[in-house]
Each structure stands twice: as structure tokens, then as C-alpha cells.
Amino acid sequence: MRGPARVVAIPGFGLTMGITLAWLGLIVVIPLAALVIKPWELGVGGVIASLSEPRVWAALRLSFGTALLAALINLPLGLLLAWVIVRLRFPGRALLDGAVDLPFALPTAVAGIALTAIFAPNGWLGAPITALTGWQVAFTPAGIVLALMFVGLPFIVRTVEPVLRDMGRDAEEAAATLGATRPQTLWRVVLPALAPALLTGFALSFARSVGEYGSVIFIAGNLPMVSEIAPLLIVIRLEQFDYAGAAAVGLAMLTLSFGVLFLLNLVQRWLRRGRR
Amino acid sequence: MMGPFRPAHEDAPWARRLLLGLALLVALVMLLLPLLAVFTEALRRGLPVALDAILEEDSLAAMRLTLIVAAITVPVNLVGGVAAAWCVAKFDFPGKRLLVTLIELPFSVSPVIAGLVFVLIFGAQGWFGEWLRARDIQIIFALPGLVLATVFVTFPFVARTVLPLMQEQGRDEEEAAATLGATGFQTFWRVTLPNVKWALLSGVLLCNARAMGEFGAVSVVSGHIRGETNTMPLHVEILYNEYQFAGAFAVAALLALLGLVTLAAKTALERVAGRRAGGAA
Amino acid sequence: MSIEVEGVVRRFGATAALEGVSLSIASGEFVALLGPSGSGKTTLLRILAGLEGTDAGRVLIEGADMTGVPARERRIGVVFQHYALFRHMTVFENVAFGLRVRRDRPAEAEIARRVRELLALVQIPELERRYPEQISGGQRQRVALARALAIEPRLLLLDEPFGALDALVRKDVRRWVRGLHDRLGISTILVTHDQEEAMEMADRVAVMEKGRIVQCDTAETLLRAPATPFVAGFLGEAARLTCRVRDGRAHFDLPLPPVEVRLPDGPALAFLRPAGLVLHAGVGPGQGGGVVRSIRDATEARSRAVVEVGGTLLDAVLAPGARLERGAPCRVEVQSALVFGADGARAEAEAVLLAT
Numbered sequence: 001m002r003g004p005a006r007v008v009a010i011p012g013f014g015l016t017m018g019i020t021l022a023w024l025g026l027i028v029v030i031p032l033a034a035l036v037i038k039p040w041e042l043g044v045g046g047v048i049a050s051l052s053e054p055r056v057w058a059a060l061r062l063s064f065g066t067a068l069l070a071a072l073i074n075l076p077l078g079l080l081l082a083w084v085i086v087r088l089r090f091p092g093r094a095l096l097d098g099a100v101d102l103p104f105a106l107p108t109a110v111a112g113i114a115l116t117a118i119f120a121p122n123g124w125l126g127a128p129i130t131a132l133t134g135w136q137v138a139f140t141p142a143g144i145v146l147a148l149m150f151v152g153l154p155f156i157v158r159t160v161e162p163v164l165r166d167m168g169r170d171a172e173e174a175a176a177t178l179g180a181t182r183p184q185t186l187w188r189v190v191l192p193a194l195a196p197a198l199l200t201g202f203a204l205s206f207a208r209s210v211g212e213y214g215s216v217i218f219i220a221g222n223l224p225m226v227s228e229i230a231p232l233l234i235v236i237r238l239e240q241f242d243y244a245g246a247a248a249v250g251l252a253m254l255t256l257s258f259g260v261l262f263l264l265n266l267v268q269r270w271l272r273r274g275r276r
Numbered sequence: 277m278m279g280p281f282r283p284a285h286e287d288a289p290w291a292r293r294l295l296l297g298l299a300l301l302v303a304l305v306m307l308l309l310p311l312l313a314v315f316t317e318a319l320r321r322g323l324p325v326a327l328d329a330i331l332e333e334d335s336l337a338a339m340r341l342t343l344i345v346a347a348i349t350v351p352v353n354l355v356g357g358v359a360a361a362w363c364v365a366k367f368d369f370p371g372k373r374l375l376v377t378l379i380e381l382p383f384s385v386s387p388v389i390a391g392l393v394f395v396l397i398f399g400a401q402g403w404f405g406e407w408l409r410a411r412d413i414q415i416i417f418a419l420p421g422l423v424l425a426t427v428f429v430t431f432p433f434v435a436r437t438v439l440p441l442m443q444e445q446g447r448d449e450e451e452a453a454a455t456l457g458a459t460g461f462q463t464f465w466r467v468t469l470p471n472v473k474w475a476l477l478s479g480v481l482l483c484n485a486r487a488m489g490e491f492g493a494v495s496v497v498s499g500h501i502r503g504e505t506n507t508m509p510l511h512v513e514i515l516y517n518e519y520q521f522a523g524a525f526a527v528a529a530l531l532a533l534l535g536l537v538t539l540a541a542k543t544a545l546e547r548v549a550g551r552r553a554g555g556a557a
Numbered sequence: 558m559s560i561e562v563e564g565v566v567r568r569f570g571a572t573a574a575l576e577g578v579s580l581s582i583a584s585g586e587f588v589a590l591l592g593p594s595g596s597g598k599t600t601l602l603r604i605l606a607g608l609e610g611t612d613a614g615r616v617l618i619e620g621a622d623m624t625g626v627p628a629r630e631r632r633i634g635v636v637f638q639h640y641a642l643f644r645h646m647t648v649f650e651n652v653a654f655g656l657r658v659r660r661d662r663p664a665e666a667e668i669a670r671r672v673r674e675l676l677a678l679v680q681i682p683e684l685e686r687r688y689p690e691q692i693s694g695g696q697r698q699r700v701a702l703a704r705a706l707a708i709e710p711r712l713l714l715l716d717e718p719f720g721a722l723d724a725l726v727r728k729d730v731r732r733w734v735r736g737l738h739d740r741l742g743i744s745t746i747l748v749t750h751d752q753e754e755a756m757e758m759a760d761r762v763a764v765m766e767k768g769r770i771v772q773c774d775t776a777e778t779l780l781r782a783p784a785t786p787f788v789a790g791f792l793g794e795a796a797r798l799t800c801r802v803r804d805g806r807a808h809f810d811l812p813l814p815p816v817e818v819r820l821p822d823g824p825a826l827a828f829l830r831p832a833g834l835v836l837h838a839g840v841g842p843g844q845g846g847g848v849v850r851s852i853r854d855a856t857e858a859r860s861r862a863v864v865e866v867g868g869t870l871l872d873a874v875l876a877p878g879a880r881l882e883r884g885a886p887c888r889v890e891v892q893s894a895l896v897f898g899a900d901g902a903r904a905e906a907e908a909v910l911l912a913t
Contacts, residue, residue, distance in 0.1 A: 010366050010447060010451065010460070010463070011459070011460030011463070011627070012363075012460040012461075013366075013367050013369075015460075016360070016363035017359075020356065020360040020375070020379075023352075023356035023359070023360070024360070024375075024378055027427050027428050027431060028378060028381060030397075031393035031397060032385075032393060034397050034402075035389065035392065035393050035396060038396045080302065081302060081303065084295055084299035085299075096300070099308060100303075100307065101542075102307045102310075102311060102535070102539070103307070104482075105485055105538050106311070106531075106535045107488070107489025107490070107509050107528075107532075107534075107535065108490075108491050108492070109509040109510075109531075110314060110489070110512065110528040112491075113314075113317075113512065113524060113525065113528055114310035114311070114528070115310055115313075117317055118313050124309070150306055150307075150310065153307075169283075182287065207383065207384035208383070211385065211387065212387075212492075213492030213495070214387070214491030214509065218516065231387075231388035231389075231492065232388075234388050234392055235388060235496060238395060241400070246392055247396055250386075253389065254389065257384065258384075261384065448637055448639065449641050449643055449644070451608050451628070451637070452642075452704075453654065454607070454608070454628040455606055455607070455608070455628050455635045456629070456654055456655035456658065457658050457708055458629055458654070459629065459658070462658045466654070466658070467643055470645040471644065471645055
């Protein structure tokens with residue numbers, strides 16, 4: 001490995017590294033350190049007590065459960081959209097391609113009230129759903145999953161799409177010459193090739209969803225123990241000036257979500273074993 | 277007996293039609309309907325009502341605040357993001373992967389936590405709470421807090437869009453510039469920057485859109501003081517919670533327009549960049 | 558300008574890219590650095606350009622120590638392997654770059670005049686408005702050369718500059734670049750792994766192996782008197798055969814006639830060039846029987862052939878007048894060979910006159 005002091009050709013290492021570290025330190029590292037340190041003002045027992053409230057458990061379970069479920073449902077939907085955008089030619093394809101980025105561009109609060117309006121019991125889709133099935137979407141955990149699906153969908157499309165584009169068709173043609181049927185080709189050749197990208201998309205979608213706030217609180221109903229997400233609990237504790245308790249929930253969320261992401265990363269390595 | 281020739285990688289026509297239909301249905305329900313709902317609800321009681329809600333004093337104040345926050349956030353993250361991309365792409369040093377991970381970290385941190393951390397440091401019961409109160413400096417529930425939380429949330433955008441391109445372009449051109457006598461600043465300004473300008477602009481657009489639309493992080497540090505610490509997205513929430521739906525959706529429609537403009541501009545940028553890259557050959 | 562490289566050492570982590578390289582280049586000389594990939598030639602070039610630091614040793618230009626002098630102050634022109642043209646600039650702007658970033662920046666009219674002069678020199682005046690993507694590989698190379706010449710370099714470095722060109726163009730461009738060197742008289746170093754290119758273009762060729770310069774000589778000397786088995790094997794065509802010296806004769810492990818050689822007894826390594834291996838019609842007495850496997854250049858005075866001896870294929874020539882066909886048995890004569898003893902000593906071997 002080449003040490004930075006040795007590369008005399010391109011200047012600016014000291015300056016840019018300095019700016020980067022200052023920027024990163026002041027905005028990200030020190031504040032997150034505060035999150036890691038703060039809860040322990042309560043003492044270890046206090047942190048455990050603060051986190052073992054049933055309401056905290058329920059909120060964490062809800063946040064992680066809905067985020068994982070939303071990412072899971074988004075897998076086939078994202079794959080479908082990516083496939084159609086890459087493989088099919090039809091009028092309006094460019095428009096569909098652009099629409100995929102809408103959740104990136106639409107402020108979360110806007111998405112939140114819009115989804116609520118659509119899926120409320122008297123909304124465009126909420127009314128017929130309730131009439132047909134008796135289920136209610138808005139103001140229940142189902143509404144949370146829906147909002148998180150909206151937020152996470154583009155992540156999966158945008159990670160699968162380039163891989164699908166680069167994959168080319170040789171492998172599929174080779175499979176056909178070897179006698180594979182179309183479903184066999186899709187299942188044994190195409191899907192395994194896309195698996196790492198799908199998993200990456202899943203992880204990104206999950207990471208974004210698990211802490212999502214703006215698009216969720218309008219549609220969630222925010223009923224303690226039922227539809228109250230963990231970020232909302234942090235806000236509530238802050239409003240009660242329980243800083244350490246809020247930080248404890250925050251730290252628990254961060255630890256859990258990095259744990260999940262780490263596990264997904266391990267699966268990813270296993271999927272990519274032997275590949276470059 | 278045989279149908280027309282169909283390449284091995286193509287699905288049967290019925291399958292293609294089915295896929296397309298499903299995809300359009302998903303896009304309609306999941307992507308387009310929410311957008312449609314915003315504008316329909318905003319105009320439900322007529323354009324004049326919507327305009328009134330937008331031009332009302334508090335919402336004008338919210339707009340002003342949102343613009344100020346973005347105007348501070350974007351340059352900060354532009355400078356930081358470009359510096360980070362430059363030192364990661366053009367140099368080798370131990371700990372580089374850790375640095376990249378840290379730069380991308382804010383993407384996987386809940387916006388509420390992004391707000392929370394600054395409350396922990398600068399809030400009334402925070403590390404510097406006493407000290408700040410003694411000097412009558414307000415950070416939380418004031419502009420500095422809003423800016424800090426927004427900078428945190430939009431931190432990775434510029435670095436993330438510019439870095440891959442800089443890495444792909446390697447160091448050859450910078451080294452060539454050095455042998456031709458260019459200083460570091462000349463190299464950056466005349467060689468590196470022109471090569472990444474479209475990506476940079478697109479990163480700035482995304483950063484700006486997120487800065488203006490951020491909700492969770494600013495909600496925690498704002499204190500929701502009408503006309504003072506309310507940004508546009510927070511103003512939407514207040515109106516909504518007060519059952520002023522037409523007003524809430526009118527302001528939301530404005531934010532949605534901002535998102536659409538950003539999206540269109542980004543697509544146009546990618547076209548231009550694509551034409552520059554591929555069309556010349 | 559004269560260049561002096563003194564004991565330069567460069568390590569990347571645990572591996573040494575250069576292990577004490579010394580080289581001196583006279584003013585106006587054209588030297589090639591020739592070696593297989595990984596031999597350290599590009600590292601040496603980057604150190605000369607100031608793009609890479611050293612762990613020990615130094616580089617002197619006109620007697621001035623270059624240690625610590627950044628690339629931009631060295632005035633050394635570099636033609637990079639993939640040219641590294643500025644892709645967002647026109648050909649004109651690429652060539653003008655070195656003039657524009659100078660502290661004493663010339664006037665715009667002067668810059669334009671110089672750029673056009675250089676583009677005329679490299680024979681592409683019509684391309685000044687094009688972008689690098691819009692021109693061919695050969696044209697890009699000319700732009701890179703013009704750009705490097707614009708700073709009036711004290712030394713010109715060419716890093717595998719012909720690698721990206723197709724074989725037909727390559728020969729012409731080689732001669733043209735050498736001609737340009739003769740006209741401008743700028744000291745030049747060419748990095749290449751192509752021996753033909755090195756020997757055709759350079760006054761002297763420095764052969765590199767594993768971070769060292771093993772021999773630096775004219776092409777003729779390298780071929781006639783290679784300093785090490787590596788040089789003998791790397792330059793020119795030669796079959797590498799093990800043998801054993803006994804009483805002034807080298808006996809091959811293959812069934813070939815022995816050769817006379819002045820080396821102490823022991824194992825040795827022989828290099829046989831095709832011209833030294835002559836095939837005669839008919840099966841001769843004793844050792845040296847082979848079978849012709851293919852014949853080419855049949856129209857030339859000495860046809861080349863491939864002969865199978867003891868299961869090994871060797872390049873050889875036909876004896877004048879010998880009529881041999883594919884599959885025919887033949888007698889193989891070793892007329893000359895280069896033999897390296899176990900201690901590295903080299904000797905030229907001659908055929909033993911067989912008493913029939």
C-alpha cells in the first residue's frame with residue numbers, strides 16, 4: 001500500500017483530508033458519540049429498565065417488523081419494475097423510469113399525508129378496500145407497511161436495474177441452447193445472478209424504512225402498543241425531557257438496525273462467494 | 277405450424293403483457309396515486325383557497341426559513357462532499373473504507389435520531405445546555421439546530437454522487453496535469469471539476485431537495501414555533517393536525533412541485549451528461 | 558539534458574519494485590527500458606517524472622538533485638500509457654494546457670501560435686477542434702506527444718506508447734517518433750515490453766528484471782553478448798536447453814551432438830538461436846537425428862523449419878541446398894550456441910568436428 005506522503009504527484013491530500021475529517025467529526029462522529037454515551041447517565045440498570053418497558057418493546061417490534069415486511073414485499077415489486085424498464089419497450093417507458101424516483105424526490109411529510117388521504121376509510125382506495133374486505137389500512141400497522149413500501153421501493157429498483165442491464169442476454173441464450181425452458185432459465189440463471197443486487201436493495205430499503213418518520217406518522221394512527229413506531233417514542237420522550245431515555249431508544253434502534261445490516265452483509269458475502 | 281421467430285431471451289407475448297400490466301398497476305398505485313392525491317386535495321376547494329393558504333403569513337415565513345436552511349446546508353455539504361470525494365478517490369491511505377462507511381452512515385440513521393443527537397448536545401438538558409443558556413445562545417428550537425440536523429441528514433448526497441465517478445476516472449489526468457506544470461488548485465479547477473460537473477450538479481440538486489423536504493430531523497429540533505422555527509414540511513404537519521386540510525395540501529403541493537422539478541432537472545442532467553459521454557464517439 | 562539515476566530503491570509494502578537501479582543517460586540519447594511486466598520499468602519512469610517517491614537513491618537532471626521536486630516543477634514530458642488526455646478539452650486545449658497553467662503564462666496569440674506549431678509538428682493540424690473521444694488511437698497518441706512537447710521538456714518519457722495501436726500503424730509510428738527525436742534532440746526514455754520496438758528505436762536498451770537493470774547496451778551487444786541467461790532468453794529467438802559440461806564439451810540432455818565450450822565442468826544452460834541449428838538431409842551417424850515438423854519461408858535462401866528432437870520442438874534453418882519435407886528424417890547440426898555455466902560465466906560454443 002502506498003502511503004499518502006509518498007504520492008507527490010497529486011497535491012491537496014492534507015487540505016481535503018482536513019476538511020473531510022472536520023466535517024465528518026463535527027456533524028456525524030461527535031453527535032453520534034453523544035447518542036452512544038448519553039443513555040448510560042441512567043446507569044446500566046436504568047437503561048435496561050428504560051428499554052424493557054412494554055411500550056418500547058412494542059414500538060421496536062413494530063418498527064423492525066414493518067420495515068422488514070415492507071422490504072420483503074418490495075422485492076418482487078422492485079424486480080418487476082426493474083425488469084419491465086430494462087427488458088420491455090413500450091410507450092411511456094421513460095415516464096415509468098422517472099416515476100420510480102418519485103419517493104426519493106417527494107418530501108416524506110407530503111407522501112405521508114397523500115398516502116393517508118388515499119387509504120383513509122373514506123379515501124380513493126381506502127373506501128373500496130374497507131367495503132370489500134372490511135379491513136382498514138390507514139391508522140393501523142398495515143398503513144405503516146404501505147408507507148414504508150412507498151419509501152423503500154426505488155432502492156430495490158435502482159440497485160437491480162443496472163445489474164440487469166449489464167447482465168446482457170448471453171447467459172440466457174446459452175441456457176436456451178443447453179435445453180433449459182424459459183422458467184428454468186429464469187430460476188436457475190437469471191435470479192441467482194440478480195440475487196446479490198436484490199439483497200443490497202433489500203438492505204437499503206430496510207435501512208431507510210426502519211427509521212422513517214415523516215411518511216409514517218400521518219398514516220400510523222400512533223396508538224401506543226399497537227401502531228406507535230420507535231422514532232415516535234423518541235420524540236415523545238424528548239418532549240417529556242427524558243433525554244437519556246430517548247437516547248436509549250435511539251441507541252437500541254441503531255444497534256439493532258446495524259445488527260440486521262451486518263447479518264445481511266454476511267449473507268451477501270455468502271452469495272458472492274467465489275465471484276469477483 | 278411454427279410461430280414467428282422469438283429470441284431465446286424473450287418471454288412469450290402474453291407473459292410480457294402480463295408483466296407490463298402488473299408493473300403499470302404497481303406504478304399507478306404506489307407512485308402516481310400519491311402525487312395525484314396531493315394536487316387533487318390541494319385544489320378540492322378551488323385554486324383561490326389553495327393560493328391563500330400558500331400566501332398566508334405563516335406559510336411565507338416557513339418558506340423563507342426553508343430557503344435559508346437550504347442555502348446554508350447545501351454549500352456546507354458541497355464543500356465537504358467534494359473534499360471527501362477528492363481525498364478518497366485520488367489518494368490511498370489506511371482507513372479509507374472506514375471513512376467511506378462513515379460518510380454514508382447518515383443514510384442509515386433515522387432522521388429522528390439525527391435530530392435527537394443535536395438535542396443531546398445543545399438541548400436544555402444537553403451537554404452544553406447550561407453553558408449555552410448562560411450566554412443566551414439558542415441552538416435547539418432555533419435556526420442553528422435546524423441547519424445542523426439538515427446538514428446531518430443530507431450529508432452523503434454530494435459525496436455519494438461524485439465519488440464513484442471520480443474513482444472511475446482514476447488519477448491519470450491529474451498526473452498528466454502535474455507533469456505539465458499545473459498546481460493542485462489548477463488541476464482541480466481545470467481537470468477534475470469539469471469531468472464531474474454534471475454529477476456534482478445532480479448531487480447538489482438531490483441534497484437541496486432533501487434539505488427543503490426534510491421532516492423528521494427538523495421536527496425534533498424545531499420546537500414548532502409558528503412563523504419562527506417552522507419549515508415548510510413542518511408547516512404542512514401543523515395545518516394538517518389543525519384539520520386545515522386544504523391549506524396543508526396546498527403547501528404540500530408546492531413541496532411536491534419542488535420534488536418534481538428536481539426530478540426533471542436530474543433527468544435532464546443525466547441526458548446531457550450521457551450525450552457528452554456517449555454521443556461524441 | 559543528461560540524466561543520472563543513482564541506486565534508486567522503491568518498495569510497495571513488502572515487495573520491492575526497484576532494488577537499487579542506476580542508469581545514466583547522455584544528453585539527446587534515446588534509451589529504452591525493456592522488461593516483462595512487473596519488472597519495475599514503469600515504476601522507474603514514474604519516479605523520473607516525479608509521480609512516485611523513492612525509498613533510497615536519487616535522480617539527477619543536469620547534475621541537479623530532483624529529490625523533493627514536485628512533478629509540476631520538473632519539466633519532464635510524459636506520454637502516458639493510455640495517453641491520459643483531458644477528455645473534456647479539445648485537442649487544442651489539451652496541447653495548450655501546459656502553457657496556460659504556467660506562472661509566466663504567454664499571451665493568447667502566442668499560445669495559439671505554439672499550439673498550432675506543435676500540431677503541425679505531429680501532423681494533425683486539422684484536429685484542433687476535436688475532442689479526444691472523436692479521434693483515433695494513433696491521433697490521440699500524437700496529441701499526447703504534442704501536449705508533452707508543449708512544455709519544452711528537458712526529458713521525454715514514453716510509457717508503452719504504442720501498445721494501444723494496431724500492428725500495421727505501429728511500425729510507421731515508431732519510425733516517425735524516432736525521426737522526431739532525431740530532429741528535436743530531446744533525451745528520451747521509452748518503456749516497453751516489446752523487444753523489437755526497443756531495439757529498433759533506442760540507442761541503448763536497458764533490460765530490467767525483478768527491479769534491477771541487468772544490462773544496458775546497444776541492441777547489437779545485447780544479442781551478441783547477453784550478460785545473463787535472462788537477457789539471452791528475453792531478447793531474440795532462442796531455445797533454452799539444459800546441458801552438462803565435461804572436459805570442455807557441453808553435452809545436451811536432448812539427443813543433440815555436443816559442442817565445444819570453454820567452461821568448467823558441471824551443469825550449464827545453453828541458448829540456441831535458429832540460425833545456429835542447421836538441418837541436413839538424411840539421418841546422420843551418432844546423435845543428432847530429428848524429424849522435420851514444418852517448413853516456412855521456403856522461398857528465402859535459408860528456409861526456417863521446426864524440428865522435433867527427442868520429443869522437443871526446436872526452431873532451426875535448413876542447410877543450403879538441403880531438400881527436406883514435412884515428416885522427413887534429418888540430421889541436426891549445432892553450429893553455435895551460447896552457454897552459461899553454473900557460476901554465471903558465459904561462453905560461446907562451437908560445433909565439434911565429428912570424426913566420421
